[in-house]
Amino acid sequence: MTAEGNDESSEEPGFTFSDKRRVDPNTGEVRPEADAQSASAEAGEEPTADPNAEQAETASAADASDLGVDIPTDASGLEDTEPADEPEPGSEAAAHLADLKRINAEYAAYRMRAERERERAALGGTIKVVEALIPVLDEVKLARENGDVTGPFETHVDKLVDSLAKLGVEQYGEVGEEFDPNVHEALMQQPSDEVESPTIFLVMQPGYRIGERIIRAARVGVQQPED
Numbered sequence: 453m454t455a456e457g458n459d460e461s462s463e464e465p466g467f468t469f470s471d472k473r474r475v476d477p478n479t480g481e482v483r484p485e486a487d488a489q490s491a492s493a494e495a496g497e498e499p500t501a502d503p504n505a506e507q508a509e510t511a512s513a514a515d516a517s518d519l520g521v522d523i524p525t526d527a528s529g530l531e532d533t534e535p536a537d538e539p540e541p542g543s544e545a546a547a548h549l550a551d552l553k554r555i556n557a558e559y560a561a562y563r564m565r566a567e568r569e570r571e572r573a574a575l576g577g578t579i580k581v582v583e584a585l586i587p588v589l590d591e592v593k594l595a596r597e598n599g600d601v602t603g604p605f606e607t608h609v610d611k612l613v614d615s616l617a618k619l620g621v622e623q624y625g626e627v628g629e630e631f632d633p634n635v636h637e638a639l640m641q642q643p644s645d646e647v648e649s650p651t652i653f654l655v656m657q658p659g660y661r662i663g664e665r666i667i668r669a670a671r672v673g674v675q676q677p678e679d
Contacts, residue, residue, distance in 0.1 A: 575662065578619050582660055582667050585616075589623075590657055625658040625670030635659060640673035641662060647675050 542545060593611050595601045601609055613623075624635070631638065631650035639656055652672045659670030 513576045538638050575665070578621070578662065579665070579667055582619075582621055582662075584615065585612075586660065586668060589660075593658060622661055622662060623658045623669070625652070625655045625672060627652055627655060631672070631674045635661070635669055636674075637669040637671045637673050638674045641676055642673070643678045644675035645678045647677050650676055 483594055547623060591613075592601065596609075629636075629652045636652065636659070640654065642653075644651075644653075651674065653675045654669075654673030656673065657668075657671040660667040
């Protein structure tokens with residue numbers, strides 16, 4: 453231990469201490485070194501550099517160098533540095549960003565599935581309504597063929613057909629169409645030399661569909677070309 457203002461001094465290995473107190477704790481008087489530093493400060497002189505302080509700064513720099521840390525001489529611009537757009541791979545921020553992207557993709561997929569389920573449910577409800585109305589529609593068709601759909605009754609029938617059309621329901625099956633087993637059901641067949649391919653010559657019950665979805669196949673009579 454080294455005490456300034458005392459004649460005797462002792463040293464302990466690995467540790468130094470400088471007593472910079474202005475007042476001597478033993479005598480209670482102001483030390484002459486403190487008065488000299490105060491006078492120099494009042495006169496505008498720069499204080500003498502403390503060799504112990506320089507030694508401490510050198511030791512700190514050496515410790516930082518041992519740890520592999522580069523300390524910039526001017527750190528005034530560190531706060532103005534903008535963060536990178538993408539976090540470094542393997543960092544905690546990169547892991548959180550990956551989780552966020554995964555959750556976003558899962559949510560988008562969920563919305564698509566929910567929308568498909570909603571459309572499928574709406575289509576199923578429409579099909580059930582049309583299936584329940586098919587017997588009524590068949591009766592309306594027969595009544596029209598017999599000339600019984602007239603007056604106010606005809607107006608109501610037209611409104612019913614228009615309402616179904618707004619829901620995407622289409623009635624199909626006409627005489628002269630080419631027979632298609634995918635959308636037609638042949639209840640009767642007969643040979644004919646007037647056709648070159650299977651052709652509908654009689655529509656017993658019209659078919660109904662929504663887009664490509666067949667609600668009921670058209671029930672028809674088919675003429676087959678003679679061999």
